[in-house]
Amino acid sequence: MSSNTPNLGLLKKDPMVDGNETFNIETMLNENWDKVDEAVGKVREDLKNIDVDIPAASLTQKGIVQLSNALNSNSVTEAATPKSVNDATKYTDTKIASTRSEIETTRSEIASTRSELASTRSEIQQELSNLKINKANLNSPVFSGTPKVGSANIVTSSNIGSYVKPPDNFDGTSGERTLTVGPGKMFPTIQAAIDSLPAFRAYDVTIKPDSGTYPGFKIVNKHGGSIYIYGYETNVSISSTINISSCTSNVGINKVSISSNAIYGIEIQNCFNIGISYVTRIGGSYGIMMDNTPIVILSSCNFSNISNYAIWLRGGGTLRADSCTGSGNYAVYSVSSAILFDSSPNLTGTNRIFRSSGGQVYS
Structure with missing residues (x-):
């Protein structure tokens, strides 16, 4: 069927x-x-019509994975081939062998260093055993003031204080300070503000006078931070000489006018670095006198109708005159044993330059 x-x-x-x-x-x-x-x-x-979507493999999902021979990859979606595993094994074996060799070399060096240290220790001990130390007795200088050995600088009971404290009149604070001058201000005169400063300072000082006429002043024996007399924002007149001497502080005088009454407008001696700008001196015997000061810079000053020298370089040092003006002077410069850099063609007089004792002038 x-x-x-x-x-x-x-x-x-x-x-x-x-x-x-x-x-x-x-x-x-x-x-x-x-x-x-x-x-x-x-x-x-x-x-x-069958469409099978097989995902890429990851640490949390099964799927298709790419093979790779790389030895330095950080991929977590590729699989190592037997070749890459073999290469990695060979590389690791080589590095291990090299590291072992370096360790052995280091051990050898450490052993050698230990031997040298032991030898040095033995030498030091031998030197110490040969060293005779003489202790000071009660007649030592610090007790009696009488030195027992020859020395150019012996600390005694009478001078020991000089070695354990800073100079008198010293202020080691840093930063900047502003002192105001005028009626109702911190100081009545510029000189009073200057006198308030210690001889040795770490901080800079700006002295700002109000508009008005002030006596001449002296900046003497000031060291450390800079000192600026700042008259830019006011109308400041000085009735007599400004004297700056024996200072290692940088000193700046800015925008003041100086009366014709004094022989010198500004007198600079035995200083280090002085800056004078926008200072006016009409009449008088001398505008600026400089002596034995390495650096003096005049900028945009006016000296007119000076009966002798507008700028007198009396001794050693260097002065630079930039953009200064003035007329009616007997002589613009007198240069003796100093160096002048003249960049002030509009500062004029009957005579331009007198030179003596090796004075040098550069224009």
Whole structure:
């Protein structure tokens, strides 16, 4: 008795029952092949429509992974090949061997250093054993004031104080300070403000006078921080000479006018670095006198109707005159044993320059 397969419905014959039937090519062969072919075609079509999305592998997800031969990669999405594992092993073995060699070399050096230290320690101990130390007795200078050994500088009971304290009149604070001058201000005169400063300072000082006329003043024996007389914002007149001497502090005089009454407008001696700017001196015997001061810079000053020298370089030092003006002077410069840099063509007089004792002038 004939039957059909459950999946494709192919025709089947039972040999025991249907053995005497004639073989039908159409039903028993061709139709069965057509069913097989149709089923295969359907499977192929279904396979084409299958879209499988396999994700990239990560530390938390299975998936596709890229192989890599790299030895220096930090990737966590690539897999090492046997070659890279083998290369890494060889590299590690080489580094271990090299490190072992370096360790052995270091051990050898340490052993050598220990030997040298032991030898040095032995030499020091030998020197100490040969050293004779003579302790000071009660007649030592600090007790008696009488030196027991020759020395150019011996600390005694009478001078020990000079070695354990700073100079008198010293202020070591840093920064800047401003002192005001005038009625109702910190100081009545410029001189009073200057006199308030210690001889030795670490801080800079700006002295600001109010508008008005003030007596001449002296800046003497001041060291350390700079001192500026600042008259830019006011109308300041000085009735007599400004004297600056024996100072290592930088000193600046800015925008003041000086009366013709005094012989000198500004007198500078034995200082280090002086800056004078926008100072006016009309009349008088001398405008500026400089002596034995390495650096003096005049800037935009006016000297007119000076009966002798507008600028007198009396001794050693260097003076630079920049953009100064004035007229009616007997002589603009007198240079003796000093160096002048003249950049003030508009400062004029009957005579331009007198030179003596090797004075040098550069224009």
